[in-house]
Amino acid sequence: MRRGPRKQSSGDYESAVGLEKLRAIYAELAGVLGGWTCDASTDCCRFGVTGREPYPTAVEVSELERAVRARGGLPKRRALPTVSARGEDERRCALLSDEGKCLVYASRPFGCRTFFCERAKGPAGEPSRAAPKSEIARLGRAVADLSARFAPADPGPRPLSKVTAEWGGRGESRTSRARRG
Ligand code: SF4
Numbered sequence: 001m002r003r004g005p006r007k008q009s010s011g012d013y014e015s016a017v018g019l020e021k022l023r024a025i026y027a028e029l030a031g032v033l034g035g036w037t038c039d040a041s042t043d044c045c046r047f048g049v050t051g052r053e054p055y056p057t058a059v060e061v062s063e064l065e066r067a068v069r070a071r072g073g074l075p076k077r078r079a080l081p082t083v084s085a086r087g088e089d090e091r092r093c094a095l096l097s098d099e100g101k102c103l104v105y106a107s108r109p110f111g112c113r114t115f116f117c118e119r120a121k122g123p124a125g126e127p128s129r130a131a132p133k134s135e136i137a138r139l140g141r142a143v144a145d146l147s148a149r150f151a152p153a154d155p156g157p158r159p160l161s162k163v164t165a166e167w168g169g170r171g172e173s174r175t176s177r178a179r180r181g
Pocket of ligand 1: 044045046054093094095096097101102103104105108109112
């Protein structure tokens with residue numbers, strides 16, 4: 001049996017509306033970041049390399065759950081940790097494929113969309129420090145506010161690695177359990 005989040009319960013209209021609102025915020029963010037690019041090294045998907053990881057809110061976790069369910073569950077767990085050139089565990093995101101692609105790209109959390117490593121470039125070649133921080137912060141607050149309405153008992157944020165580890169172990173996230181009550 002494949003590992004992954006629980007099956008969707010029927011008629012969860014409120015969840016669907018929350019996820020639609022989240023996608024609208026993601027679309028607005030894409031407009032704000034139009035023309036910004038990076039070299040797609042996937043370093044930011046290797047948490048041991050950057051020393052950072054995304055902290056999705058509950059509503060973002062719900063969108064991720066939906067996307068993981070849609071693709072048939074999490075990929076098979078790697079037998080051994082992937083090791084960096086320095087001999088350390090890279091701590092690869094469970095949603096990064098062996099080919100170096102995000103398996104849930106359209107549903108990736110806000111933190112994956114706004115990482116801005118030093119190699120990111122703006123539309124006219126601006127350096128990453130010129131990223132539109134105040135607009136990003138405004139949209140980050142919009143996600144947090146939405147999550148507070150979506151899952152008042154446990155809006156998050158929480159480390160992405162813990163979320164995917166929960167899916168691997170118990171088949172559903174604490175967000176799903178909190179929303180069911
Ligand atoms: S969710 Fe996707 S983009 Fe975000 S860290 Fe994981 S693999 Fe990378």
